[in-house]
Amino acid sequence: MPNTFKKIAIALACATATASAGQAGGFNRGTADTDILFEEGNFSMRAGAVIVSPRRGYDTITSPLLGGTVSGTDGNFSDSYVVPSAAFKLQLSERGSCAGTYTESFGAGATYGTQAITAGYADGTGTVSEGFTSNEFGLTCGANFQAGKGRVWLIGGVFAQDFKYAQTVEFAPLTPLAGSRATLAFNDEYRLGYRIGAAYEIPEIALRGQVIYRSAVDHTPNTSQGSFTTVAGVFPTFGNGTLPQSIEAKFQTGIAAGTLAFASVKWTDWSVLQTLNYTIVGPAPIGGARVLEYFWQDGWTVSGGLARQFNEMVAGSVSLTWDKGVSTTEDVHTDTWTVASGVSLKGERGTELRLGGAISYLAAGSVAADPTPLTPGTGNTFAYSVDGDWSYAVGANFKVNW
Template identity: 40%
Template sequence: MNIIKKTAVCLLGTCALVSAANAGGFTRGEADTDLLYEDGTFVVRGGATYVSPHRDYDTIGGVSATDDRYTEDYVIPSFAAKWRMSDNFSCVVSYTQPFGAKSEYGDEAQAADRNADIAAFAAADPADPGYAGLQLTAALGGNAVITSEFKTNEFGGTCAANFAAGPGDFYAMGGVFLQSFDYTESKDFGTLNLKDDSAFGYRIGAAYEIKEYAFRAELMYRSEVEHKASGKFTVENAGLAGYFGVPVGTQFDSTGGGSLPQSLELNLQSGIAPGWLAYGSVKWTDWSVLQTLNYDIDNIGPQEKNFFWKDGWTITAGVGHSFTENVSGALQLTWDQGVGTGADIMSDTWTLGAGTQIKAGPGVLRLGAAVTYLTSGSQSTADGADFDATANGDWAYAINGSYKIAF
């Protein structure tokens, strides 16, 4: 059974290589807590994943669209270091970017956004509290989103205590992490930036492992994180500057807040034949916590960005094989349930991923690649979208590399 054990160590990591392109909602990277199971007193692993999503609009406002894709490429860094303090206790410190998004909208999408602002004012009731704001927005020709981006950074520490239980070992795991939040949105009126440098969360988990058969069952929970952000809104529209009697470039204080979701994931693996491993996972993410992003700009008033998401589910199944003592590989299929409800286009995805692990030099090199099919979808102003639009099936691509040294 020795070769099965080696395959298990290899392919759990290979599975992680191809996860980024199929993650639901705004999910990006995950903390590399797999190091807690690996041999070695000190183990260090670092790497990065490059993701290129190609999502564009098929129609905007019921008319065929020619804008380029609005989703932008991004990179997910990952670093982790483990110290085994005794045979029964280990800790890992880790860094990654757990959530993020980046979009740039074309001329047609911006025009539709402005027209929707004007239409919203025309349909508004003068008695509504936000009527004056709608009137100003319409008078200045609308306030379309040009670019938007947010990213998070997670610095964490997770420890595991293990003890013999029957034919295997039971693991109890727990830790805390510090998560930052940085949001930038550029619109016709100006640019908003909101930051929160320090919000705390935690993760707890349990696992049972029988190394002889490469069997492992792990359940890991990651907490919700609430962000309270502050920053500046910079006026970049001459009409808006004139309305307030200030020069272009004037900054107004801004505050905002929202939550990023909790999640619960079950991972399973088992040797099925000498040199062969089957694995799978089921993950629930509480994306329904993200209904709106609320913020307030001094002198302008409260603002809201709609999401209205539902909870997400991600299911993965894969198989791996150890070709030699030094080379192994894996192939997996992932389905992710789209979380959108019509305020944006966040549809189901299907991802085929492959990875390999190669003993190279003093350590181990891991390489992975994935292709994701983004199913068709639509958004509507009736459901909270900035403008009506549809998207046909699109594609996303990802590649990953990492290197591990143990001593």
Template identity: 35%
Template sequence: MASRRFSKGVTSLVLFSSLASPSFAGGLERGGYNIDQLFDTSPFSFQSGVTYVTPQRKLKDVRDTETSLSSGGNLNSRPNSADETSNYTIPYIGFKAGFGDAVDCLVDYSEPFGAHTDPGSNWAGANNNIETEIKTRNYGGTCSYRFDVGPGQLRFIGGAFYQEVEGFKERLVSTVPLLFGTGTGVGRLDLDDSGWGWRAGLAYEIPEYAMRASLVYNSRVKYDNLTGTVDLRQVPVVPMFGGQVTPVFGSAEAPDSLELKLQSGIAPDWLAFGSVKWTNWSVLQSVPFCPTSTKGVVACKSGGSTELTSLDLLYQDGWTISGGVGHKFNDQWSGAVSLTWDRGTSQGYGAQTDSWTVGLGAAYTPTEHIEWRVAGAVGVLTSGSSGVMTRNGVTFGDDVSYSFGNDLVAALSTSLKVKF
């Protein structure tokens, strides 16, 4: 039987050690949504942490398959390989407060979704991508109400969050300006919007056994007013929109998700844990952008007559399965190890394939009020290829094709929690 003291010590480590693995999951996943601090047994706690991720995805056998001058020209004389990914950090700040014996509330800041690919202009696929970056900022508030049921407590969870998104994409639109010295030929899309989401869930806990089961649903966030600009000042030869900045609009959704988490003491000072998460990445296919002047006149749709550019993702739903064990060595030190599998969201277009990750973590508690945590993870991004796909009668990926092998990814996380 595990004691309540054991529950406080090892459980907190387990909740943190799993953070490093999902940091390079499929889709636009970064930190994802995490409300584990809500379960902290202290009346009040403040936590601040950061995760640093270094993916090493390298594209090879790159071939420019759309070689007309108006589509970037023939780039097959450029290098046929490129380092696609960039390092990134994921911050988190949260404050949890307990009210009486039944109510707990958490307010937090996180960056759940994002992406940054930066292969540059000197590769054969520059007409597809030079640099793309998407960032989100999430401000959440979540509360729970718990009461006795059987040998443990049942907890109802609910909350809301406000989310901001911004990003850009640059690619080589035409090589004609280069021939006449009138521009770089690079076009740029900028975008931003914000929206609201909500969450609801249930949890059941038996502290004496360090047992907890939770099921939490996070809603979609609708970006119905996704606005921005297409900058073609470096591409003056493009008909109608060349040589100018054009305001554009579109719409998209951040995906909803459902996550089941389980943990239980299995022996004195030992804990087993696991989770299964589904993320509805298939809501992100191709996001078209049309001139603002056409808004309300003609529908802005992928492949439509008014589409000026698009952000093509073509994702399938993501699944993430994780499991591991934690051990409390003494009153100050605990450790944990985890294994995570994430199903890739690419389906023959893009480079997001399955990944396998091993995570290691440690927690140091010098006093009952301070807890420092550190964790690391190393994983494999599996091999694959990208090429032509057709969705709803629209062809994608006919501008470039490439392959990639098994690549490494690593992450380091650190966090400090103050409890009072």
């Protein structure tokens, strides 16, 4: 039984990683694979990717520029995306190991149709597309010592993440640049953050509990890293915003021969993202201070599932995840429910292939219009609603261990 528990633990990452990427969770995408610290052997390497296809579109749009409330005909505005992940672990001694990790920690992307662009003219510009990515490179180490039947781990490390943002808008009719388009862009350099945590495990029964804290990171792109490009020229731009801190607690344990249960709870401080402030350096009406409004609330992600060892080579897992919506007045990052399943296929010489898939249900929601769209305030430029929508994800990763 102890050996069976050890083998089945490998099935976890496939299901849970796919589930976390498949659900909304604000702008969350990937999580650093620090679990590789617990792998046996002197060296481990794991790499893979998850492809996510959210299918979110407007059900109705309300705007006087469209003649009132109309049915949405633009199709899906949410862009598909890929979340890469890579990690390697070196065993430094019997009591310590270090891991290097890479992932795309945050991101979002949307491309809008004619209806949404036209409705957006209410504030002078209609948004054509918008998106950002944040890559994370990390180094995390863990030291362990014996405590009773198990081991206590102290975990800590640093990471660096960048911030790349782009928004393309179309100027409304009757404006000086009517019909033309402009792009706001930020390419902030890598900024440092840190993670700390602790864990306790009893490998013989695959029991492990851990808590990891990840710090917030401030991004302050200056005029050499920001720009607003129009037919009238390129204008330097600077800004500031914060990507949130988070705390995640995870637990797993063997519950029967060949069967493992696992669960996790994660809090993300999305309320730190109230606005992204920026200033365009140039003459009026182009130049001046601007804000991108979010007014989000904190997010919670709760997940649980089971894993099962079918034979020496094959294990599988299934999980259910609920993610609390973070929107308040500006958009529709609503509650999300995700069912994910994964399979682990072991090969020779410490190799392993993990495959997984997930289906997410995105709850319906609506947003009211800002009564004064030309000045900062709560509410979107135009009112709209979305029905319950779906998101699909497939993922794979490959591990080498020796």
